[in-house]
Amino acid sequence: MRRSILSTTAPGLLLAAVLSVAAAPVLADTSDKRIALSNNYAGNSWRQAMLTSWETVTRPAVEAGIVAAADAFTTGENSATEQAAQIQNLILQGYDAIVLNAASPTALNGAVKEACDAGIIVVSFDGIVTEPCAWRIAVDFREMGRVQVEYLAGRLPEGGNLLEIRGLAGVFVDDEISAGIHEGVEQFPQFTIAGSVHGDWAQDVAQRAVAGILPSLPEIVGVVTQGGDGYGAAQAFAAAGRPMPIIIMGNRQDELQWWKEQKDANGYETMSVSIAPGVSTLAFWVAQQILDGREVPKDLVVPFLTITQDTLEASLETTPVGGVANVEYTLEDAVAVIQGAN
């Protein structure tokens, strides 16, 4: 019995070893490395998708022996001091790399420095940290705002009035996307922003806010958004009986669903753009590459996920109800991002 298992698995193992060496010699060097994910918050669909993606991508990687472990840790409360303590615990647990979505861009710097001093690779993404010894995988939120106006300029060459739906006031991401939108309007001066409301990245809040401002607005040709607010805006326009403008969507399932229904009914056309929660898996591969000894620049930019009229059906199919359209990154994607930054 024992012999037969040995005789069948041993060549298989050997083959796998040969294959991994031959196909990707980089894999061998990190097989004993352990990577941890330090996450500060898990209370919305985006973060849940982020954690699921991490699990989906890292489990096969661990099984294939690319890394020894890839454990996810989430703090109970969204607080910087708690996450700092968590990072210090991860140092003690002897992880080789920490992938980090930070509660604060600055308040974790002390703990991150402790980790670097202990020889640990720290890769921050989405919520990035400013400590120079850490790597940053940042999202170009400004560009995400700007491309919306660019798309509208392509669709509506003569321009018109736009309604801007902003996110949560006082949050860095909201300021950045909005700045990008205003840059876009400067670039395409045929557009003017006729009104601006805060939708807090939530459909119900956005719907109330848009319904409140609509009566005071002239004709609106386009709605520029930040994600999680497009469906609410559409509901408000429909309820007010106003002509439906081009509403830029933000990859949420309810937004894509509404878009699909409109597309089937009257050929409605728009675009959708947001950050894929799977960016956590890009950070994982980047950490793996750094552990492997690859030269990686400290600042990387993650591409955002755009859904067009043609890819709508495919994206909608893979997006769970109540979820966000997602994409998981592979080792090759990470290598491409790293090379793009070099």
Added chain:
Amino acid sequence: MRPSSDLIRLALPFVALGALLGGVFWLQPRAMSYTGLNLLFNLAVPIALATLAQMFIIAVNDLDLSMGAFVGFAACVTATFLNETPWLGGLILLASVAVYAALGVVIHLRRLPAIVVTLGMSFVWLGLAVMILPAPGGAAPGWLRTLMTVRPPGIPMALAASLLIALAAHLVVARSALGVVIRGVGGNERSVARAGWSVLHARAAAYALAGLFGVLSGMALVGLTTSADANIALRYTLLSIAGVILGGGEFVGGRVSAVGAVAGALTLALAGSFLSFLRLSPDWQIGAQGAILILVLALRLGLDAIEQRRARA
């Protein structure tokens, strides 16, 4: 000789701390080193200071619900004014201690419930902190960073600092005349007044001491994190109250222990690490942290009950 109930009360936080430390060492032998102990405990230093601040308030039978926001405010001042123009930063921090003393006076004279006043003040402190530092940032003054990352020979900074502040607070609360009067106000306000002491002064002093330790907590926190954030210490409000009670304090009666409070704060900080090393799902961690707290308190109540039965017998 039977151990007195006071001794049991004093020993319990250390027993809990020792048990948790044993568990941590067993799960993660790496922690059993100079660097390991420092990593385990360094973020407990600001919590210990905030706990001592809360202890002075609890000693006079009040409760401070603004502690976390106040520590955050002190942290923001430290990372901005104290760093750029030290004299102005020092002045602001001194003024905030004076505000604390004034709060004690107002609460005493107008007979206001401290919980309501401090809850209101928590929004004031948070608002001021956001005004000083609208976005996370600032920088720790160099000397403060050096102080919090110093590596004294033999004993890690975190433990040395905990011992020092416990000793200092113990001297104030248990050995000084002021400390006796403050605890007396919590025990029996009227008899303190009849004995010719000013209850007003005692309460103002207790609040000023709380303000002072709150400021120290904010400064220590910035020294560790290198920068501040208005929301950085919001959870300190509940942690500090839990620390005092865990350390053998009572909500009423002026029964507080400075050494116990520091041990309680270290225990709370360690509980988080212990649960993390256990690889417990984060969803359960808050609950488990609460369970540890309840366990220690239940142990204390049980010991109290035994002690009372003995006293009656």
